Amino acid sequence: MTVIEARGLRKTFGTTVALDGVDLRVEEGRILGLIGPNGAGKTTALNAILGLTPYQGELNVLGRDPWTERDQLMRDVSFIADVAVLPRWVRVAQALDYVAGVHPRFDRAKAEGFLAKTSIRHASKVRELSKGMVAQLHLALVMAIDAKLLVLDEPTLGLDILYRKQFYDSLLNDYFDRSRTIVVTTHQVEEIQHVLTDVMFINRGRIVLDCSMEQLESRYLEVMVHPEQVAAARALKPMHERQVFGRSILLFDHVDRHQLAALGDVRTPGIADLFVAVIGNQAGQGQGVLNEY
Amino acid sequence: MNTESNAMPESPLESQVIAPAVISASRRMYWSVRRELWESRSIYIAPLAVAALILVGFLISTVHLPDKMRAALALNPLQQHALIAQPYNFAALLIMATTFIVAVFYCLDALQGERRDRSILFWKSLPVSDLTTVLSKASIPLVVLPLLTFAITVVTQFIMLLSTAVLLGSGLSIAALWTQLPLFQMSLMLLYHLVTVHALWYAPIYSWLLLVSGWSRRAAFLWAGLPLLAIGIVEKIAFNTSHFGAMLGNRMNGGAEAVTAPGSFPMDPMTHLTPGHFLSSPGLWIGLAIAAALLAAAVRLRRYREPI
Numbered sequence: 325m326t327v328i329e330a331r332g333l334r335k336t337f338g339t340t341v342a343l344d345g346v347d348l349r350v351e352e353g354r355i356l357g358l359i360g361p362n363g364a365g366k367t368t369a370l371n372a373i374l375g376l377t378p379y380q381g382e383l384n385v386l387g388r389d390p391w392t393e394r395d396q397l398m399r400d401v402s403f404i405a406d407v408a409v410l411p412r413w414v415r416v417a418q419a420l421d422y423v424a425g426v427h428p429r430f431d432r433a434k435a436e437g438f439l440a441k442t443s444i445r446h447a448s449k450v451r452e453l454s455k456g457m458v459a460q461l462h463l464a465l466v467m468a469i470d471a472k473l474l475v476l477d478e479p480t481l482g483l484d485i486l487y488r489k490q491f492y493d494s495l496l497n498d499y500f501d502r503s504r505t506i507v508v509t510t511h512q513v514e515e516i517q518h519v520l521t522d523v524m525f526i527n528r529g530r531i532v533l534d535c536s537m538e539q540l541e542s543r544y545l546e547v548m549v550h551p552e553q554v555a556a557a558r559a560l561k562p563m564h565e566r567q568v569f570g571r572s573i574l575l576f577d578h579v580d581r582h583q584l585a586a587l588g589d590v591r592t593p594g595i596a597d598l599f600v601a602v603i604g605n606q607a608g609q610g611q612g613v614l615n616e617y
Numbered sequence: 618m619n620t621e622s623n624a625m626p627e628s629p630l631e632s633q634v635i636a637p638a639v640i641s642a643s644r645r646m647y648w649s650v651r652r653e654l655w656e657s658r659s660i661y662i663a664p665l666a667v668a669a670l671i672l673v674g675f676l677i678s679t680v681h682l683p684d685k686m687r688a689a690l691a692l693n694p695l696q697q698h699a700l701i702a703q704p705y706n707f708a709a710l711l712i713m714a715t716t717f718i719v720a721v722f723y724c725l726d727a728l729q730g731e732r733r734d735r736s737i738l739f740w741k742s743l744p745v746s747d748l749t750t751v752l753s754k755a756s757i758p759l760v761v762l763p764l765l766t767f768a769i770t771v772v773t774q775f776i777m778l779l780s781t782a783v784l785l786g787s788g789l790s791i792a793a794l795w796t797q798l799p800l801f802q803m804s805l806m807l808l809y810h811l812v813t814v815h816a817l818w819y820a821p822i823y824s825w826l827l828l829v830s831g832w833s834r835r836a837a838f839l840w841a842g843l844p845l846l847a848i849g850i851v852e853k854i855a856f857n858t859s860h861f862g863a864m865l866g867n868r869m870n871g872g873a874e875a876v877t878a879p880g881s882f883p884m885d886p887m888t889h890l891t892p893g894h895f896l897s898s899p900g901l902w903i904g905l906a907i908a909a910a911l912l913a914a915a916v917r918l919r920r921y922r923e924p925i
Contacts, residue, residue: 376741376923394920395746403742409924411656411736418655425648426745428640462739 325352327473327505328373332381335368335529342368343379344529350522352472353502357516358509359599360526366509369526370477373507374403386472399428402466403475407482410462412451416444423465435468438498456487463491467499474499476508488512492519513596523595527603545584546575546593553587560584564601575601645745649753650761656730657723660757661765667715668773671708675777678704682781701798705777709770709807716766717815720758724823725838727754728831728919735924747919751827755912758823763811771804806890813895821904822868824911831918834925868904 328350335343342365350356360366371377373385375394383390388397410419416439424432439446442460450458459480466474480488496519500506510516523540525533535543549557549572558565560583562574575593576584584590593601654660685700692700728751731737740750778800826841833840849862895901 371923374742376738378921394741395744395749398742398744405738405742406735409735409738411731411734411739413656415655418652422648422652423743425651426640426645426743428744 326350326384327352327354327386328507329384330369330372330382333369333372333383334380335365335372335377341529343372345381346526346529346531348524348531348534350505350507352505354521355500355506355508355519356522356524357513357520357595358507358524358526359513359595360509361603364526365529366526367477368529370403370405370475370507370509374401374405374475376405400472401475402469402471402473403477404462404466404479405475405477407479408455408458410450410458413449415447415449416461417446419450419461419465420446423469427469429470430465431468431470435464438464438467438494456483459483459487459491463494467494472504474504474506476506476510478510479508480510480512488515492516495519513599514594517595520595525599525602533598533602540595540598541592544575544577544593544598545579545581545590546573546597547584547588547590548573549588557584557587563605564597566597566600573597640744642749645749646753646756649745649749650756653727653753653757654761657726657757659719660723660762663719664712664715664766664769667712668708668769671711671773672776672780675704675708676780679781702803705774705798705800705803708773708777709803712770712773713766713811713815716762717819720762720823721826723757724754724826725830725841727757727827728915728922729833729835729837729925732922732925737922737924747916751831751912751916751919755823755827759816759820763816766815767804767808767811770807774800774803809890809892813892817901818868818904820908821911824908824915828911828915828918831915831922867900 326349328348330346330348333343333346333348334341344365346365346369348369358366358369368377372379372383373390375385375390375392375397378391385397386400390397414422420432420435423430423435439461442457442464444453444457444461444464450461453461463479480491483491492515495506508516508520520537522536523533524531547557548568551571554572557572557574560576560579563577564575566573575597581590690697731740778798826837829841830837845861845865849859849865852861853859
């Protein structure tokens with residue numbers, strides 16, 4: 325089942341093009357990481373999917389048009405749009421009451437169960453909680469909703485590493501099953517790499533890379549080249565080169581593993597390095613910056 | 618993959634199919650209104666505080682009450698009534714004025730506050746339509762506050778009456794007090810006034826404030842007043858008339874002529890009430906149509922609104 329399908333999605337703010345004809349398709353049971361630099365159009369894309377902003381082009385989320393049917397769509401979609409969007413005046417118990425009051429798929433007992441594992445008290449107001457606790461509370465509310473699609477836009481921004489790790493751990497252990505779909509954006513790419521099934525790079529309103537993690541692992545390889553082999557390695561046209569401790573690390577797209585093994589230590593690149601390579605090349609071409617490629 | 622997960626006994630998809638929970642529109646509305654009361658506690662704290670102050674002041678004033686009553690007995694019935702009813706009407710007026718001010722400030726913040734603190738992103742993540750949200754906010758000045766004003770005023774007046782009866786004790790003028798103070802009739806009058814003026818007649822005012830609150834990024838108070846002032850000024854310069862200002866003035870005065878017979882105060886005896894006249898006055902219906910249009914615009918606007 326296709327959860328999200330977009331064709332020619334476009335969105336402009338005045339003369340700024342935020343989304344420039346985006347085509348994307350997300351199937352059920354995937355965990356998609358949407359990765360891009362600031363201002364790339366990630367949030368705009370998610371806002372369009374969530375019915376928070378009008379758009380041009382075709383967009384279908386769980387069979388609905390998000391812009392005209394947001395309220396019905398939200399029975400099957402949950403989202404955490406940002407850290408700290410819970411109103412500061414609300415008490416924990418009130419937040420539970422309200423969501424239970426308006427959401428047909430909210431399981432209050434489940435939310436209470438998640439909260440019991442934290443130090444959040446029912447009588448506390450959101451303003452009295454730490455940033456990490458607010459994120460825990462929001463996650464507890466969202467995980468207790470039996471939604472088909474969960475969208476997370478920078479859900480852990482500004483949280484310390486313990487909270488961040490806990491956040492994704494509980495998401496995977498207590499929430500995700502293969503019938504749910506998660507779309508997440510974050511700047512802490514490495515931390516979610518092991519969580520994702522699919523990855524999508526977005527830059528200047530366009531999708532520049534869209535593949536599953538398996539495809540990514542078979543397609544891209546990174547080689548820490550022996551110093552004497554650098555010239556030979558460069559002849560294979562790496563897409564990116566960087567220096568670490570005096571050694572050259574070259575990133576290749578569609579080059580045979582055995583061929584590369586002769587040049588140095590081969591491994592699967594991290595998403596962050598691949599991101600820098602793909603986006604960096606683009607930026608370089610666009611702005612005329614000199615680079616190896 | 619779909620079939621795979623459905624095969625699992627504890628699959629959430631299955632429980633969904635078995636028990637598709639449905640939440641009625643009225644239940645969403647109820648929780649949305651409760652939400653407003655949680656957020657803006659001044660809705661009930663302010664009138665309650667004023668009522669408490671009135672009671673304190675009134676209790677202190679009862680020291681002079683026996684003298685006042687004796688003096689009152691010497692007057693003719695009309696003056697007697699006016700003298701005795703005066704503090705009760707004053708209490709009603711004060712509480713009404715308080716809730717009106719609360720309503721104005723509530724409306725100006727209602728659709729701006731949620732954007733300012735970014736919580737609109739949380740509210741929009743729940744299956745509640747913009748229509749429900751805006752109507753729940755509009756119901757505070759149009760329904761909740763008039764009813765609350767009525768309840769608090771009636772209780773306050775009743776406590777005032779009870780305390781005088783207890784304090785007077787002697788029985789000297791209790792009879793006069795009770796006959797001169799038709800509390801039940803006064804309550805009905807109050808309810809009539811609240812429904813006609815505060816809810817129906819003022820509806821376009823509150824709707825305008827809500828729309829401005831949804832539209833402006835800051836200084837909603839200024840945006841609510843300045844365009845109206847500008848229209849008045851342009852009209853004055855262009856045509857040297859002030860119909861717009863007169864119209865606004867009439868709206869603010871509660872359209873006294875439409876609600877009650879000319880020359881009488883809304884709190885006067887019931888014979889002066891003219892509900893038929895009120896319901897057939899074009900001012901009421903034009904006002905309600907404008908209110909509906911403004912609210913529809915506010916609903917539409919909220920769909921487009923993002924955090925400030």
